[in-house]
Amino acid sequence: MARRVPIISQGDLLIAAVQEELSDGDIQEMQHSILKEVSRRAASKVILDVSLLDVIDSFGTRMLSDIAASVALRGARIAIVGIRPEIAMAMVLLGLNLENIPTALNLDHGIAILRDRS
Numbered sequence: 001m002a003r004r005v006p007i008i009s010q011g012d013l014l015i016a017a018v019q020e021e022l023s024d025g026d027i028q029e030m031q032h033s034i035l036k037e038v039s040r041r042a043a044s045k046v047i048l049d050v051s052l053l054d055v056i057d058s059f060g061t062r063m064l065s066d067i068a069a070s071v072a073l074r075g076a077r078i079a080i081v082g083i084r085p086e087i088a089m090a091m092v093l094l095g096l097n098l099e100n101i102p103t104a105l106n107l108d109h110g111i112a113i114l115r116d117r118s
Contacts, residue, residue, distance in 0.1 A: 005030045007037050013111065014038065014076075017049040027063045034067060038074045045114040046071050049107055051082025061096040068101045077117060079103065081110035 004026050007016045016034050034046060048067065050056075056064075064080060071078040079102040083091070091098070102117075104110035 005033065007033060009037070009041050009043065012041075012043055013045040013047065013114065014041065014043045015047045015049065015107070017052075019052050021053065021055065022060070024059050027060060031063065031067045031070060035070055035074060038071060038076050044076050046076050046078040047107060047110045047114070048078060048080045049082050049110075050080060050087070051084070051106070053082075053084065053087055056087050056090055058094045061091050061094045064091075065096060065098065065101070068098075077102075077114055079110040079113050081105070081107055 004020065004022060005016050005018055007014055009015075014034065014037050016030065018030070022030065034048075037043065038046065048064070050064075068078045068080070080098065081104045083103060102110070102113045104113055
């Protein structure tokens with residue numbers, strides 16, 4: 001399967017940008033790819049940019065939390081950026097709790113949050 005979510009490296013920082021709606025399988029592949037790149041590049045920080053997502057279902061919301069947990073288990077920190085207001089409302093309605101996962105309005109804020117916590 002071709003990678004549907006590009007992952008770029010900037011030093012010890014990885015940026016994964018979701019650019020289109022993803023199937024459940026694509027989301028699982030994204031998690032695998034992020035973890036693989038964290039290991040391969042010895043990344044200590046990951047930004048997951050979801051600013052282009054228009055909708056999210058219960059599986060997608062759970063997977064955001066699972067991705068964050070699995071990145072943390074690999075020794076890296078993660079910030080999720082670009083959560084749109086309608087996505088935030090859906091996540092709350094679906095019971096997703098991101099209290100221990102930093103979130104930011106945009107990529108610049110997310111990078112600043114992760115760099116400040118070094």
